[in-house]
Amino acid sequence: xxxxxxxxxxxxxxxxxxxxxxxxxxxxxxxxxxxxxxxxxxxxxxxxxxxxxxxxxxxxxxxxxxxxxxxxxxxxxxxxxxxxxxxxxxxxxxxxxxxxxxxxxxxxxxxxxxxxxxxxxxxxxxxxxxxxxxxxxxxxxxxxxxxxxxxxxxxxxxxxxxxxxxxxxxxxxxxxxxxxxxxxxxxxxxxxxxxxxxxxxxxxxxxxxxxxxxxxxxxxxxxxxxxxxxxxxxxxxxxxxxxxxxxxxxxxxxxxxxxxxx
Amino acid sequence: xxxxxxxxxxxxxxxxxxxxxxxxxxxxxxxxxxxxxxxxxxxxxxxxxxxxxxxxxxxxxxxxxxxxxxxxxxxxxxxxxxxxxxxxxxxxxxxxxxxxxxxxxxxxxxxxxxxxxxxxxxxxxxxxxxxxxxxxxxxxxxxxxxxxxxxxxxxxxxxxxxxxxxxxxxxxxxxxxxxxxxxxxxxxxxxxxxxxxxxxxxxxxxxxxxxxxxxxxxxxxxxxxxxxxxxxxxxxxxxxxxxxxxxxxxxxxxxxxxx
Amino acid sequence: xxxxxxxxxxxxxxxxxxxxxxxxxxxxxxxxxxxxxxxxxxxxxxxxxxxxxxxxxxxxxxxxxxxxxxxxxxxxxxxxxxxxxxxxxxxxxxxxxxxxxxxxxxxxxxxxxxxxxxxxxxxxxxxxxxxxxxxxxxxxxxxxxxxxxxxxxxxxxxxxxxxxxxxxxxxxxxxxxxxxxxxxxxxxxxxxxxxxxxxxxxxxxxxxxxxxxxxxxxxxxxxxxxxxxxxxxxxxxxxxxxxxxxxxxxxxxxxxxxxxxxxxxxxxxxxxxxxxxxxxxxxxxxxxxxxxxxxxxxxxxxxxxxxxxxxxxxxxxxxxxxxxxxxxxxxxxxxxxxx
Numbered sequence: 115x116x117x118x119x120x121x122x123x124x125x126x127x128x129x130x131x132x133x134x135x136x137x138x139x140x141x142x143x144x145x146x147x148x149x150x151x152x153x154x155x156x157x158x159x160x161x162x163x164x165x166x167x168x169x170x171x172x173x174x175x176x177x178x179x180x181x182x183x184x185x186x187x188x189x190x191x192x193x194x195x196x197x198x199x200x201x202x203x204x205x206x207x208x209x210x211x212x213x214x215x216x217x218x219x220x221x222x223x224x225x226x227x228x229x230x231x232x233x234x235x236x237x238x239x240x241x242x243x244x245x246x247x248x249x250x251x252x253x254x255x256x257x258x259x260x261x262x263x264x265x266x267x268x269x270x271x272x273x274x275x276x277x278x279x280x281x282x283x284x285x286x287x288x289x290x291x292x293x294x295x296x297x298x299x300x301x302x303x304x305x306x307x308x309x310x311x312x313x314x315x316x317x318x319x320x321x322x323x324x325x326x327x328x329x330x331x332x333x334x335x336x337x338x339x340x341x342x343x344x345x346x347x348x349x350x351x352x353x354x355x356x357x358x359x360x361x362x363x364x365x366x367x368x369x370x371x372x373x374x375x376x
Numbered sequence: 377x378x379x380x381x382x383x384x385x386x387x388x389x390x391x392x393x394x395x396x397x398x399x400x401x402x403x404x405x406x407x408x409x410x411x412x413x414x415x416x417x418x419x420x421x422x423x424x425x426x427x428x429x430x431x432x433x434x435x436x437x438x439x440x441x442x443x444x445x446x447x448x449x450x451x452x453x454x455x456x457x458x459x460x461x462x463x464x465x466x467x468x469x470x471x472x473x474x475x476x477x478x479x480x481x482x483x484x485x486x487x488x489x490x491x492x493x494x495x496x497x498x499x500x501x502x503x504x505x506x507x508x509x510x511x512x513x514x515x516x517x518x519x520x521x522x523x524x525x526x527x528x529x530x531x532x533x534x535x536x537x538x539x540x541x542x543x544x545x546x547x548x549x550x551x552x553x554x555x556x557x558x559x560x561x562x563x564x565x566x567x568x569x570x571x572x573x574x575x576x577x578x579x580x581x582x583x584x585x586x587x588x589x590x591x592x593x594x595x596x597x598x599x600x601x602x603x604x605x606x607x608x609x610x611x612x613x614x615x616x617x618x619x620x621x622x623x624x625x626x627x628x629x630x631x632x633x634x635x
Numbered sequence: 636x637x638x639x640x641x642x643x644x645x646x647x648x649x650x651x652x653x654x655x656x657x658x659x660x661x662x663x664x665x666x667x668x669x670x671x672x673x674x675x676x677x678x679x680x681x682x683x684x685x686x687x688x689x690x691x692x693x694x695x696x697x698x699x700x701x702x703x704x705x706x707x708x709x710x711x712x713x714x715x716x717x718x719x720x721x722x723x724x725x726x727x728x729x730x731x732x733x734x735x736x737x738x739x740x741x742x743x744x745x746x747x748x749x750x751x752x753x754x755x756x757x758x759x760x761x762x763x764x765x766x767x768x769x770x771x772x773x774x775x776x777x778x779x780x781x782x783x784x785x786x787x788x789x790x791x792x793x794x795x796x797x798x799x800x801x802x803x804x805x806x807x808x809x810x811x812x813x814x815x816x817x818x819x820x821x822x823x824x825x826x827x828x829x830x831x832x833x834x835x836x837x838x839x840x841x842x843x844x845x846x847x848x849x850x851x852x853x854x855x856x857x858x859x860x861x862x863x864x865x866x867x868x869x870x871x872x873x874x875x876x877x878x879x880x881x882x883x884x885x886x887x888x889x890x891x892x893x894x895x896x897x898x899x900x901x902x903x904x905x906x907x908x909x910x911x912x913x914x915x916x917x918x919x920x921x922x923x924x925x926x927x928x929x930x931x932x933x934x935x936x937x938x939x940x941x942x943x944x945x946x947x948x949x950x951x952x953x954x955x956x957x958x959x960x961x962x963x964x965x966x967x968x969x970x971x972x973x974x
Binding site for chain 1: 399
């Protein structure tokens with residue numbers, strides 16, 4: 115399986131390099147455009163200092179982590195994200211004639227490398243914010259060493275949400291509208307402290323689309339905002355459980371497809 | 377008249393997607409709610425330092441969340457790049473109609489559809505949550521309508537210019553994203569332009585981007601005098617001239633190179 | 636090699652209302668119509684057989700193929716392919732079959748053909764030696780080397796189909812399912828594909844199940860025909876048996892300079908229709924050889940254009956039900972000759 119993945123990775127890079135100029139332009143604009151959001155935020159906090167007790171660097175930490183996680187999801191799972199087309203045009207049939215699970219095939223089929231721009235932008239914001247926090251003497255080794263875990267948690271959470279959303283296409287045949295609810299809106303919301311939102315939205319971000327766990331929950335402890343250390347363990351655990359649940363849901367969808375053919 | 381026919385046809389064409397748009401209206405309202413929540417978080421306890429009260433901020437964001445759908449979320453490149461790619465553009469250019477009017481008529485039908493099926497429901501939803509602001513002076517309604525009309529036209533012009541660039545570049549994705557980011561970032565979607573830091577705020581207010589989301593909203597809320605419409609009209613003239621010039625160049629290019 | 640017994644597939648189709656309100660209603664309440672696409676199909680295909688699986692659109696062809704390939708699970712009945720059940724052992728069956736859907740490619744759109752092949756090598760765990768041998772064979776039979784390094788999106792339709800066939804056979808499966816492999820191809824490309832299929836059927840003893848609308852595919856390739864309509868097997872036998880059963884008339888359309896004068900009708904001519912300067916003649920090839928009929932046509936007047944048509948599958952189905960062919964609905968599937 116690893117061999118196959120490496121092969122596909124190399125092939126995918128080669129394929130995208132055929133449109134080199136376009137690739138670079140897209141990557142750079144993606145990175146620039148997502149920075150504009152953050153620049154606007156800096157402008158707001160430049161004037162108003164903090165948002166519910168979170169200063170610019172603290173929000174930047176949340177923002178950077180959420181950006182990296184959602185961008186990595188878009189890089190690694192573009193075929194899950196655009197799964198609709200496999201149902202609408204019947205392309206899933208091809209995958210079901212292969213001796214490998216369709217989920218693995220989808221994951222290995224393509225990498226959307228130009229989305230790396232978004233991850234780089236997130237990383238830059240993360241580093242700048244860490245620099246700012248270091249100036250305030252608030253960067254600990256624990257915080258630094260937890261960051262990779264946070265990225266992984268975020269990737270798991272977005273993958274789980276993305277896969278569960280994609281699975282609904284087995285019944286509805288369309289995804290774009292739902293994705294705005296389940297991926298784009300929560301990803302935007304996760305750029306900021308979850309405490310901002312009204313109760314029912316908060317509830318959603320802690321349960322159905324658990325983006326709270328990718329940055330906000332562990333940072334409550336790491337940035338000393340009233341959280342306790344077990345939160346550091348809870349977050350990745352939630353990510354793992356949601357991944358498992360959405361894979362089960364996906365398998366249920368595949369079985370449904372076998373019996374109905376869309 | 378032919379343009380009126382195109383507008384009606386394109387309006388009807390959009391009607392078939394009503395159901396999925398109904399769903400995405402919910403999502404758009406949630407986005408609006410997220411921005412409002414962020415601003416409430418930012419301003420809580422600091423209202424005194426801002427020209428907008430917290431409630432007013434909610435009204436402002438509601439207004440822009442509605443006008444986004446008729447000024448900013450238009451078809452990428454107004455669909456010109458697609459017809460360049462398929463070659464249909466040579467037929468469009470050959471038709472005995474003004475190409476610029478032909479293209480924007482098609483989009484105006486969609487805008488009319490969006491106004492009724494997106495802006496209005498989103499506006500009602502968000503108003504239920506943050507309340508409805510009515511201007512004190514009845515004349516403001518007239519000014520707002522005028523300003524909105526110009527804003528829609530300016531949005532069309534910017535998208536047209538991006539679209540027509542595909543005669544030379546084939547790919548407009550990055551140009552489209554850039555122009556949208558400018559319209560959102562410097563146009564007052566997330567933050568009213570007069571709240572931007574000093575120099576940036578002054579520059580942004582003079583650019584055409586602010587004429588699209590910020591000016592109509594600020595005029596409606598009586599935060600700026602209706603004279604801002606003058607700036608909108610000025611930009612409309614400049615960009616119309618640019619659009620017509622570029623159209624002539626594109627026509628020449630097709631005639632010489634055959635598309 | 637392939638065994639199907641009592642296959643039934645029932646689909647539930649949601650009945651949608653009209654307009655926004657109807658669509659909204661559909662979200663909450665669901666009314667279903669049951670549609671039986673396949674109603675009890677059974678057949679056994681032995682190793683090395685080349686079977687044409689034919690029928691009009693919507694007869695249940697692709698539903699059957701999808702059940703054989705493990706994409707759909709039958710509502711009732713049993714399938715085994717190369718000794719495995721596609722329903723219970725999908726991955727095992729996948730290793731033993733090759734599938735080509737004529738309308739869609741299984742190759743990676745932006746990658747050169749070679750890369751697609753290497754990915755498939757990894758996917759099916761083919762060792763380097765077998766891979767090299769297979770590629771050499773495809774180079775010889777399909778001229779694969781001519782376009783190995785070209786991205787799939789830049790291939791012609793004929794090249795793409797050759798590449799797709801090679802991809803389906805790379806792991807040397809004993810069974811091959813082909814869904815309209817010659818659709819949209821020109822005569823030269825079709826012939827190349829047919830030659831290749833004949834070769835792997837004869838030399839490698841591959842079992843092949845082919846669906847097609849092209850009677851020439853059937854005539855040149857298939858030793859056996861399974862004809863289905865409305866989800867049921869109408870006929871299972873050889874092409875000759877099919878001919879015997881329905882007569883398969885051929886059609887000649889002749890255009891004359893002036894209205895022709897018909898003098899006597901040959902044996903085997905079933906129907907002659909005259910519309911102004913044009914004659915439409917239905918005849919049985921076995922009773923009246925075409926050259927003889929053509930000579931006769933020449934005697935009736937001065938022809939300016941003569942076209943010959945073969946009935947396609949849709950037409951055969953109509954004939955099977957004993958209805959008279961409607962010349963206006965015959966489609967041009969064969970060729971036209973200009974005089």
